[in-house]
Amino acid sequence: MNIRLYNARILTMEKNRDIFSGEIWIKNGRIVYVAEQAEINSEWNKQEFPRIEWDIELDCRDNLLMPGFKNAHTHSAMTALRSYADDVPLERWLNEKVFPMEAKLNGEDIYELTKLAILEYLTSGITSVFDMYLTPDTVAEACLDTGMRCVLVSGVNNFVSSPEQMEQEYLRWNKKHSLISYQLGFHAEYTCSKELLYMLSQLAHKYRAPMYTHLAETAKEVEECKARYGMTPAVFLDSLGMFEFGGGGFHCVHMTNEDMDVFRKRRMHVITNPGSNTKLASGIAPIAEYERRKIPVAIGTDGPASNNCLDMFREMFLVSGLSKLRENDAASLDAMRVLRMATVHGAKAMHLNKADVLANGKYADIIMIDLHQPNMQPIHNIPKNLVYSGSKSNVIMTMINGKILYYKGEFNVGEDPETIYTKCDKIVKRMLSE
Numbered sequence: 001m002n003i004r005l006y007n008a009r010i011l012t013m014e015k016n017r018d019i020f021s022g023e024i025w026i027k028n029g030r031i032v033y034v035a036e037q038a039e040i041n042s043e044w045n046k047q048e049f050p051r052i053e054w055d056i057e058l059d060c061r062d063n064l065l066m067p068g069f070k071n072a073h074t075h076s077a078m079t080a081l082r083s084y085a086d087d088v089p090l091e092r093w094l095n096e097k098v099f100p101m102e103a104k105l106n107g108e109d110i111y112e113l114t115k116l117a118i119l120e121y122l123t124s125g126i127t128s129v130f131d132m133y134l135t136p137d138t139v140a141e142a143c144l145d146t147g148m149r150c151v152l153v154s155g156v157n158n159f160v161s162s163p164e165q166m167e168q169e170y171l172r173w174n175k176k177h178s179l180i181s182y183q184l185g186f187h188a189e190y191t192c193s194k195e196l197l198y199m200l201s202q203l204a205h206k207y208r209a210p211m212y213t214h215l216a217e218t219a220k221e222v223e224e225c226k227a228r229y230g231m232t233p234a235v236f237l238d239s240l241g242m243f244e245f246g247g248g249g250f251h252c253v254h255m256t257n258e259d260m261d262v263f264r265k266r267r268m269h270v271i272t273n274p275g276s277n278t279k280l281a282s283g284i285a286p287i288a289e290y291e292r293r294k295i296p297v298a299i300g301t302d303g304p305a306s307n308n309c310l311d312m313f314r315e316m317f318l319v320s321g322l323s324k325l326r327e328n329d330a331a332s333l334d335a336m337r338v339l340r341m342a343t344v345h346g347a348k349a350m351h352l353n354k355a356d357v358l359a360n361g362k363y364a365d366i367i368m369i370d371l372h373q374p375n376m377q378p379i380h381n382i383p384k385n386l387v388y389s390g391s392k393s394n395v396i397m398t399m400i401n402g403k404i405l406y407y408k409g410e411f412n413v414g415e416d417p418e419t420i421y422t423k424c425d426k427i428v429k430r431m432l433s434e
Helices: 037-045 076-081 090-102 108-125 138-145 164-172 194-208 219-229 234-238 258-266 272-281 285-294 312-327 333-347 382-386 417-433
Strands: 001-009 021-027 029-035 056-061 062-067 069-074 124-132 149-153 180-188 210-217 247-251 269-272 298-300 367-369 394-399 404-407
Touching: 001 367, 021 037, 029 037, 037 076, 056 234, 062 333, 069 076, 069 258, 069 298, 069 333, 076 090, 076 108, 076 138, 076 417, 108 138, 108 394, 108 404, 108 417, 124 138, 124 394, 138 164, 138 180, 149 258, 164 180, 164 194, 180 194, 180 247, 210 234, 210 404, 219 234, 234 258, 258 285, 258 312, 269 285, 272 312, 285 298, 285 312, 298 312, 298 333, 312 333, 333 382
Parallel strands: 001 056, 001 062, 069 124, 124 149, 149 180, 180 210, 210 247, 247 269, 269 298
Antiparallel strands: 001 021, 021 029, 062 367, 367 394, 394 404
């Protein structure tokens, strides 16, 4: 399909490139041309452009085109537990509320519940997700059926999955479809035996692959790991060779200098989840310190049971605002740096190197932001408006792989949203009755 997006302001997120007026051309899911209006006019005058038959020509009305947000940590199918397990500490939240209900889920449930999350992702301008959940195959199928780009990551632990299953999934989903890829991972140090962790480390070495896990989310988690092994989680896992080929940690709230040295040495990513960490009172991650140490930071929402909102605008505001509070410095984290975390750094953390910026040859994962709403006026600085006053209501369009999946409140995901809502409601009612 040939698509022309014209009369737009464009923020490519390339380094040292300011916002400009121009247009973007798309063919077969890829960007084939991005140019400023002056350049386009000059080239047209020379008659050097082929005459293209467009399937879609969309006047952007001077609104903003930019790369979609990358939700670098989520558990999509936890939509089943939104507002069910609130206002309790993390350990009780997990053991008394979440784990017992999750035991009632099957793969078909997770397929339907993931589609519900995808609808919300699209309204928030999220074009790819890094999803860790119980049945990766059905999560992947939900994403394929709706058009969402997804990087699966295993949540193997003592109770769920196995190294053998993770290896099979890794091989299957890294060659099946361009929308789906897979990274090695495990739930957390505290849910895995040392023997299991050794096996996972061996798998990372076998494929020379990065490894991802929940890490240093709470102070209690860190202290209990030190009691077991005499080391913090990051240092202990690194001692097993777990991170020799990189990877990342989800949350990374309670990190020591030695932990940060591990991340820097192994070129690992921190994936911060400020909404979830705030709601569960886990703490405030030292984002400014990661920035000072040149440790790349990406942003995730975490799951809809702990957040409860899959909204990257809220996450961006919290990343910046909480950092300023923690550092007692209103200048500690600039809005443009936060915007890079939500786009470019997220793509790098997820190994989506063709989805980081808007440029020729990159995936056409593009969102359009409505600049004609009151919260975007006046336009002194668009990146700051996005981080400090932007909201989901500003998302006009979400395109993934060159397909418009959401436009002006309407979804194009192959199924009516009300049908998805009804199916998910039946699943939840069944779970509550069992």
